[in-house]
Amino acid sequence: MDVRSFWLNGSPATGDSELTVTNPHDGREVGRHSVPTDAQVEEAVAGAHAVAKEAAALPVHVRAEALAHVSRRLAERADEIARLISAENGKPILWARGEVSRAVATFRFAAEETRRWSGEVQRLDTEPAANGRLAYVSRVPKGPVLAITPFNFPLNLVAHKVAPALAVGAPVIVKPAPATPLSALVLGEILAETDLPAGMFSVLPLPNERAAALVDDPRLPVVSFTGSAPVGYAIADQVPRKHVTLELGGNAAAVVLADADLDWAAQRVALYSNYQAGQSCIAVQRVIVEQPVYDAFVERLLPAVEALVTGDPADEKTQVGPLVSEAAAERVEQWVQEAVAGGARLLAGGTRDGATIAPTVLADVPQDAKVACEEVFGPVLILQPAASIDEAYAMVNDSKYGLQAGVFTRSLDAAFRANRELEVGGVIIGDVPSYRADQMPYGGVKDSGIGREGLHSAMEDYTYEKVMVLTGLSL
Numbered sequence: 001m002d003v004r005s006f007w008l009n010g011s012p013a014t015g016d017s018e019l020t021v022t023n024p025h026d027g028r029e030v031g032r033h034s035v036p037t038d039a040q041v042e043e044a045v046a047g048a049h050a051v052a053k054e055a056a057a058l059p060v061h062v063r064a065e066a067l068a069h070v071s072r073r074l075a076e077r078a079d080e081i082a083r084l085i086s087a088e089n090g091k092p093i094l095w096a097r098g099e100v101s102r103a104v105a106t107f108r109f110a111a112e113e114t115r116r117w118s119g120e121v122q123r124l125d126t127e128p129a130a131n132g133r134l135a136y137v138s139r140v141p142k143g144p145v146l147a148i149t150p151f152n153f154p155l156n157l158v159a160h161k162v163a164p165a166l167a168v169g170a171p172v173i174v175k176p177a178p179a180t181p182l183s184a185l186v187l188g189e190i191l192a193e194t195d196l197p198a199g200m201f202s203v204l205p206l207p208n209e210r211a212a213a214l215v216d217d218p219r220l221p222v223v224s225f226t227g228s229a230p231v232g233y234a235i236a237d238q239v240p241r242k243h244v245t246l247e248l249g250g251n252a253a254a255v256v257l258a259d260a261d262l263d264w265a266a267q268r269v270a271l272y273s274n275y276q277a278g279q280s281c282i283a284v285q286r287v288i289v290e291q292p293v294y295d296a297f298v299e300r301l302l303p304a305v306e307a308l309v310t311g312d313p314a315d316e317k318t319q320v321g322p323l324v325s326e327a328a329a330e331r332v333e334q335w336v337q338e339a340v341a342g343g344a345r346l347l348a349g350g351t352r353d354g355a356t357i358a359p360t361v362l363a364d365v366p367q368d369a370k371v372a373c374e375e376v377f378g379p380v381l382i383l384q385p386a387a388s389i390d391e392a393y394a395m396v397n398d399s400k401y402g403l404q405a406g407v408f409t410r411s412l413d414a415a416f417r418a419n420r421e422l423e424v425g426g427v428i429i430g431d432v433p434s435y436r437a438d439q440m441p442y443g444g445v446k447d448s449g450i451g452r453e454g455l456h457s458a459m460e461d462y463t464y465e466k467v468m469v470l471t472g473l474s475l
């Protein structure tokens with residue numbers, strides 16, 4: 001099998017070692033890639049630093065056309081890329097196709113947003129002392145962006161950092177997750193087809209322990225990290241003077257109130273507690289159901305969970321595939337067993353076959369069980385009855401995390417109350433917490449992170465406001 005090059009200052013390059021990527025479903029080799037040497041990492045950082053001024057001054061049409069090109073090419077190569085995502089990640093092809101479509105949209109939004117990205121003019125003559133003065137307020141890139149990304153969306157979460165960086169005219173160095181670097185390398189291939197100057201992007205597939213040097217480097221003033229909370233906060237501690245954005249984990253809750261459409265709620269909770277085998281920061285981990293409809297909800301939920309098709313991720317019918325590795329599945333299995341030993345009742349699943357965990361539902365879970373208070377990142381759902389809406393919302397907030405929450409209700413009042421009271425970055429009314437549109441602001445509170453992504457929010461994040469005051473004008 002060919003060894004894939006990585007991307008160094010916009011060109012393909014090879015180092016002096018290579019790594020193999022395997023399919024978590026069957027252990028088959030998916031591909032091999034070359035690994036940058038320390039000297040090549042230095043070259044990438046120096047290249048990004050050197051091009052930063054030119055990048056910030058790139059005409060809007062150049063940036064917009066490059067982004068539109070990436071969007072078009074991802075769409076043209078959608079089938080091939082979806083198969084690659086599915087193979088390296090173990091994600092069912094159904095979800096992998098969805099991820100590619102989202103990345104197509106993410107780059108398209110960026111191409112549109114960069115055309116709208118303009119300065120603003122403010123009149124300052126609100127006071128007599130400022131007669132004849134005008135401020136031009138623009139946003140300028142803080143500098144090259146270091147994008148560190150997780151394994152669970154190996155394309156679209158890279159897109160969420162690369163697209164806004166290019167849209168504002170900031171060079172970007174991508175450090176993809178070691179388990180799933182190949183999709184990011186294909187994105188590099190497409191970026192290399194554009195007219196962007198050398199140094200605008202590098203994709204460096206490095207193992208974890210070699211990422212710290214990039215984080216430390218003062219020539220990369222922005223670190224945009226998506227991944228687990230312990231790694232994210234360690235990075236923030238490592239470089240307290242840098243601008244660090246953290247998109248971290250969660251144990252997202254869906255609330256089902258007594259007035260909800262129970263058929264819809266049960267279907268959505270069943271699917272989105274198991275999509276990507278639960279390996280999404282906003283997969284439903286806890287479902288909190290108002291007491292009067294608890295039994296009726298469970299009656300609908302369990303058959304919907306049992307009906308999910310588990311198996312080979314390459315099969316178009318598969319809805320639930322393996323976790324990213326057998327070790328990850330063993331950890332989830334152990335957490336489920338610990339909960340059961342502590343008194344939880346297993347209503348579905350609980351079994352493991354290699355890296356695959358059967359869709360699992362637990363009731364009566366002890367409050368301090370890991371499946372209740374940590375991020376499971378597996379296809380495990382816990383059921384919790386609530387005596388009232390107040391108790392339901394308090395249970396959502398009884399978590400160290402706060403990314404998104406879903407509330408199934410038909411009541412506008414309950415919706416606005418949820419928006420006021422829930423300690424999360426996003427409240428999804430009438431659906432699961434797992435909903436994300438790629439242009440909307442996205443991010444968490446508490447241990448779920450700092451800052452926001454979503455095209456416009458990330459563009460703001462990568463830039464600062466700069467004011468130029470013009471004096472002596474006849475306004």
Ligand SMILES: NC(=O)c1ccc[n+]([C@@H]2O[C@H](COP(=O)([O-])OP(=O)(O)OC[C@H]3O[C@@H](n4cnc5c(N)ncnc54)[C@H](O)[C@@H]3O)[C@@H](O)[C@H]2O)c1
Nearest residue numbers: 149150151176177208211212227228231247248249250281
């Ligand atoms: N909030 C969000 O937008 C969002 C989205 C997807 C995933 N996540 C979270 O990501 C996690 C799963 O992804 P993961 O297992 O790949 O996370 P991870 O924290 O293990 O790794 C994330 C990235 O950090 C790198 N890394 C690891 N150690 C590092 C270090 N010391 N210095 C610099 N970089 C280092 C990894 O190589 C990888 O690229 C989950 O917690 C999930 O909730 C959050």
